[in-house]
Amino acid sequence: MTSLAPPFIHNFNALADARSPFCLGIDPSKELLIRWGLEDTPKGLREFCDRLADAAGDRVALVKPQSAFFERHGPDGLKVLQHVMKRFKDQGSLTLLDVKRGDIGSTMDAYAQSLFGPNSAYKADAATFTPYLGLGALVKTIELARAANAYAFVVVRSSNPEGTSLQTAKGADGRTVAEALADGIRELNEQPGPKAFPVVGAVMGATLPDSDRGVVERLGGALMLTPGIGAQGAGFDDLKRLFSGREAQVVPTATRSVLEAGPDLASLRAALERHTEPARRFREDAKR
Numbered sequence: 433m434t435s436l437a438p439p440f441i442h443n444f445n446a447l448a449d450a451r452s453p454f455c456l457g458i459d460p461s462k463e464l465l466i467r468w469g470l471e472d473t474p475k476g477l478r479e480f481c482d483r484l485a486d487a488a489g490d491r492v493a494l495v496k497p498q499s500a501f502f503e504r505h506g507p508d509g510l511k512v513l514q515h516v517m518k519r520f521k522d523q524g525s526l527t528l529l530d531v532k533r534g535d536i537g538s539t540m541d542a543y544a545q546s547l548f549g550p551n552s553a554y555k556a557d558a559a560t561f562t563p564y565l566g567l568g569a570l571v572k573t574i575e576l577a578r579a580a581n582a583y584a585f586v587v588v589r590s591s592n593p594e595g596t597s598l599q600t601a602k603g604a605d606g607r608t609v610a611e612a613l614a615d616g617i618r619e620l621n622e623q624p625g626p627k628a629f630p631v632v633g634a635v636m637g638a639t640l641p642d643s644d645r646g647v648v649e650r651l652g653g654a655l656m657l658t659p660g661i662g663a664q665g666a667g668f669d670d671l672k673r674l675f676s677g678r679e680a681q682v683v684p685t686a687t688r689s690v691l692e693a694g695p696d697l698a699s700l701r702a703a704l705e706r707h708t709e710p711a712r713r714f715r716e717d718a719k720r
């Protein structure tokens with residue numbers, strides 16, 4: 433299954449420089465479909481996605497459809513998910529499927545094939561994973577991602593307040609769960625070999641307190657996907673607070689704060705620009 437295409441990290445960096453590092457989340461909830469004057473059906477879902485793709489054009493490096501909002505419409509919803517991923521790929525964006533898979537190793541192999549393998553319905557460029565059955569259970573997934581030149585974002589510190597007590601609990605060696613995960617991700621990315629490029633990133637909420645700077649430092653060269661901007665209360669200033677010095681590794685993402693501007697195309701484009709521009713300026717800071 434080894435792919436000859438350039439690795440995700442290479443493609444992302446090129447697009448982030450040419451467009452913006454901003455990752456557009458796609459969560460077509462019932463509320464949003466109704467707000468856009470659409471039916472809460474696969475037909476409405478497809479119209480929503482097509483309109484969003486029209487608005488986005490070639491403005492974003494990466495899109496992040498949340499699988500749950502497509503799965504809830506059954507098999508026809510999954511066809512729309514396939515369709516929207518292809519549409520954005522055709523517009524030159526990379527696709528990150530937000531599915532947060534996490535299971536024992538043997539099941540993870542099957543999930544990895546379903547996301548990145550030759551028979552995958554989605555052929556995602558990247559996907560999200562949860563590590564609570566152990567980072568070790570994701571190792572084969574990461575090998576498959578590496579072979580396919582894809583990328584795995586592992587949840588380390590989520591944007592929601594409910595995650596904190598679990599993610600900051602300390603193990604016997606004194607490290608928090610998040611610190612131990614960050615060390616494990618750095619080690620996975622530093623493994624030598626013919627395809628020795630970073631293939632594992634971290635989900636690190638933009639809502640996190642300053643005390644999480646230490647986790648950021650442990651991550652080495654991993655990309656950091658930073659949900660929490662907009663609807664969850666964080667802003668682009670929080671990126672400076674948490675990730676300064678690591679600007680080139682940050683993938684700012686937001687969903688509702690863009691989608692709520694629809695269905696009008698001009699309003700959607702303006703909302704998108706309110707996210708792509710500060711994300712681009714933040715990345716530029718790394719070059720100063």
Ligand SMILES: O=c1ccn([C@@H]2O[C@H](COP(=O)(O)O)[C@@H](O)[C@H]2O)c(=O)[nH]1
Nearest residue numbers: 459498590591592659663664686687688
């Ligand atoms: O820690 C995390 C990881 C993923 N998400 C996802 O982001 C969107 C919500 O984004 P908004 O910008 O708040 O609308 C949704 O798909 C979540 O599953 C997250 O919020 N936090």
